[in-house]
Amino acid sequence: MSKMNxxxxxxxxxxxxxxxxxxxxxxxxxIGKNGGVFRCTDGLQKEFGANRVxxxxxxxxxxxxxxxxxxxxxxxxVAEIQFSGFIYAPFDQIYTHVSKIRTRSSGxxxxxxxxxxxxxxxxxxxxxxxxxxxxHLAHLPGxxxxxxSGPYNAKGLLIAxxxxxxxxxxxxPMRIYRAIKEEVPEEPYTVPIGKASVEQEGSxxxxxxxxxxxxxxxxxxxxxxxSIEIIDLRSIVPLDTETIINSIKKTGxxxxxxEAPKTxxxxxxxxxxxxxxxxxxxEAPIARVTGYDCQFPLAKLEDYYIPDEKRILRAVDNVMSx
Amino acid sequence: xxxxxIKNFEVEYLxxxxxxxxxxxxxxxxxxxxxxxxxxxxxILGRTFDDKAFSLQRQGRIGTYIQFKGQEASQVGPAxxxxxxxxxxxxYRSIGALIARKHPMHKLLQYAGGDIRGLRSPDNVNNxxxxxTVGTQMTHAVGCAWASKLKNEKDVSLVYxxxxxxxxxDFHESLNFAGVFKVPxxxxxxxxxxxxxTQIERQTAAETIAQRAISYGIKGIQVDGMDVFAMYKATQxxxxxxxxxxxxxxxxxxxxxxxxxxxxxDAKKYRTEQEFKSWMxxxxxxxxxxxxxxxxxLNDKYKREVTKKAAEQVEKEVEIYENLPAPKPGEMLKYVxxxxxxxxxxxxxxxK
Numbered sequence: 001m002s003k004m005n006x007x008x009x010x011x012x013x014x015x016x017x018x019x020x021x022x023x024x025x026x027x028x029x030x031i032g033k034n035g036g037v038f039r040c041t042d043g044l045q046k047e048f049g050a051n052r053v054x055x056x057x058x059x060x061x062x063x064x065x066x067x068x069x070x071x072x073x074x075x076x077x078v079a080e081i082q083f084s085g086f087i088y089a090p091f092d093q094i095y096t097h098v099s100k101i102r103t104r105s106s107g108x109x110x111x112x113x114x115x116x117x118x119x120x121x122x123x124x125x126x127x128x129x130x131x132x133x134x135x136h137l138a139h140l141p142g143x144x145x146x147x148x149s150g151p152y153n154a155k156g157l158l159i160a161x162x163x164x165x166x167x168x169x170x171x172x173p174m175r176i177y178r179a180i181k182e183e184v185p186e187e188p189y190t191v192p193i194g195k196a197s198v199e200q201e202g203s204x205x206x207x208x209x210x211x212x213x214x215x216x217x218x219x220x221x222x223x224x225x226x227s228i229e230i231i232d233l234r235s236i237v238p239l240d241t242e243t244i245i246n247s248i249k250k251t252g253x254x255x256x257x258x259e260a261p262k263t264x265x266x267x268x269x270x271x272x273x274x275x276x277x278x279x280x281x282x283e284a285p286i287a288r289v290t291g292y293d294c295q296f297p298l299a300k301l302e303d304y305y306i307p308d309e310k311r312i313l314r315a316v317d318n319v320m321s322x
Numbered sequence: 323x324x325x326x327x328i329k330n331f332e333v334e335y336l337x338x339x340x341x342x343x344x345x346x347x348x349x350x351x352x353x354x355x356x357x358x359x360x361x362x363x364x365x366i367l368g369r370t371f372d373d374k375a376f377s378l379q380r381q382g383r384i385g386t387y388i389q390f391k392g393q394e395a396s397q398v399g400p401a402x403x404x405x406x407x408x409x410x411x412x413x414y415r416s417i418g419a420l421i422a423r424k425h426p427m428h429k430l431l432q433y434a435g436g437d438i439r440g441l442r443s444p445d446n447v448n449n450x451x452x453x454x455t456v457g458t459q460m461t462h463a464v465g466c467a468w469a470s471k472l473k474n475e476k477d478v479s480l481v482y483x484x485x486x487x488x489x490x491x492d493f494h495e496s497l498n499f500a501g502v503f504k505v506p507x508x509x510x511x512x513x514x515x516x517x518x519x520t521q522i523e524r525q526t527a528a529e530t531i532a533q534r535a536i537s538y539g540i541k542g543i544q545v546d547g548m549d550v551f552a553m554y555k556a557t558q559x560x561x562x563x564x565x566x567x568x569x570x571x572x573x574x575x576x577x578x579x580x581x582x583x584x585x586x587x588d589a590k591k592y593r594t595e596q597e598f599k600s601w602m603x604x605x606x607x608x609x610x611x612x613x614x615x616x617x618x619x620l621n622d623k624y625k626r627e628v629t630k631k632a633a634e635q636v637e638k639e640v641e642i643y644e645n646l647p648a649p650k651p652g653e654m655l656k657y658v659x660x661x662x663x664x665x666x667x668x669x670x671x672x673x674k
Contacts, residue, residue: 056502057495057502059495059498061491065462069463069464069466070469072469073465074469075473092455092458101451104438105442106438107442109451164660166659194664
């Protein structure tokens with residue numbers, strides 16, 4: 001055990017898996033010598049060599065396209081897309097091939113690929129560095145979408161993703177990369193994909209969040225005197241509907257907190273499932289605390305965009321007063 | 323101040339068999355009589371299937387079909403070089419290559435008939451599902467070849483694509499990765515002069531596609547794509563180089579499609595009769611036939627036998643296809659993931 005932040009936990013997971021399975025390889029821009037722009041792969045090239053921790057040409061489509069070929073031919077590529085806003089070029093590959101090859105080959109071929117990318121805002125970054133792309137990805141059958149919220153689950157989920165036979169999009173919460181330290185084992189372990197975590201039990205209200213928003217949500221809710229059940233989704237595909245439904249049946253009220261834009265985001269799918277499965281347990285309409293339907297703003301406005309304590313607590317009051 | 327030429331490049335062209343079926347013996351690849359007959363048989367089989375599939379579409383017995391008439395040599399020649407364990411990344415027009423690579427014809431019809439299961443490669447060969455969106459398979463071949471290299475395996479990865487695909491970023495990114503990582507891949511660009519209706523001059527101002535290899539530090543060659551011997555020879559050399567660790571080759575098969583783009587297309591709208599006829603004179607099957615006659619490898623009787631055998635084989639495959647059971651509705655959910663997610667289990671129940 002040692003205290004790790006998310007960057008260190010990710011690196012520990014990658015190192016464990018590179019050691020365990022010689023099919024595992026990392027590829028991406030500046031991940032080798034430089035150790036990644038966030039240092040998630042720092043020192044790994046030195047330890048495992050340039051054939052296993054590969055600095056690629058600056059070409060995101062090429063990284064994911066070649067990863068498809070690598071994965072189909074027996075490797076376990078873990079590809080890094082430097083920022084989530086750079087994922088749109090390889091979206092063609094993700095949509096057209098990564099997600100479909102198992103179906104198109106009737107199970108003959110599969111793509112056990114992990115795509116890692118930092119996502120979300122809050123670090124005063126440039127444009128197109130802060131995208132919440134999970135909604136786009138979740139709308140695409142054939143891939144899994146995993147979003148850790150802290151060091152311990154980041155390591156366990158990443159190892160599970162690398163060992164998963166299906167393609168996994170692994171979205172790392174950029175703004176809390178170094179904001180949380182937890183006890184994390186040096187040894188490999190997994191956290192199951194497709195299982196949510198009840199972070200705090202409560203009876204008045206269920207608050208669902210994931211990724212970087214979880215920390216902010218928890219902090220905000222500490223200021224509320226309600227008995228609140230907090231769920232960390234951890235995976236959005238597959239979604240742990242059962243944990244959500246069990247909680248709503250108990251509390252009858254629900255808020256979903258995300259920094260993704262409001263319209264057509266994944267949070268709306270959660271509302272739909274609650275409506276389908278336990279509408280009559282609801283005491284109040286479900287509330288969404290989200291980003292706005294605009295471009296992710298630059299530094300001067302991003303604090304207004306990302307849901308803050310005030311908006312979260314206001315939503316609690318609204319939902320509880322109905 | 324210095325101004326000088328720092329590098330000169332050359333672009334090779336290869337033709338072994340001229341339009342009259344006369345071979346340049348110095349360039350002739352090592353092929354036994356039996357192998358030459360096999361190449362001929364495969365080209366006849368491909369063409370017979372192509373004609374049959376076209377008529378099945380017209381009769382409503384399959385859906386849209388992509389023809390490849392005229393491209394028998396550029397497909398069969400390279401495919402014939404490959405070992406079963408090698409990897410092939412076909413595109414929608416690579417039907418002749420798939421037949422040469424043991425993909426059962428009834429499965430090709432099954433796919434064209436609307437059943438995805440027809441795309442599944444037989445277990446004894448590594449044929450990737452055909453690419454539908456143009457050029458998107460090129461990076462896969464590079465990654466696949468890269469994996470072979472990392473695993474110290476001697477397999478090569480061969481990818482087919484058309485002239486239109488060279489306009490896409492995928493072409494650049496894949497050849498660039500191929501050059502940087504020096505992977506055992508073979509790129510076969512079947513330049514049939516048209517991407518549906520758009521002429522090659524609108525795809526690139528470069529005089530050849532082969533020369534584009536130069537900018538990626540890989541080998542490039544333009545080959546008479548209607549000459550099966552030249553296609554075989556260029557691919558064989560590319561495969562030898564790839565297996566010897568010498569990296570990737572881009573082969574431009576200079577050819578023409580002697581048919582419409584697909585069963586939904588009418589090429590008369592954008593190609594002249596005169597142009598079509600001029601290419602018909604270079605036609606690959608007749609060209610090989612002339613050569614084989616001159617070498618006493620083929621006579622009228624042999625030709626009749628091969629043609630008849632191909633027709634019978636295709637008819638048999640059509641019969642198998644037409645007796646295949648339709649997929650069950652649940653089939654569409656079966657391979658989305660390695661196992662059904664809870665969500666898909668529910669949806670499977672809805673389907674029932």
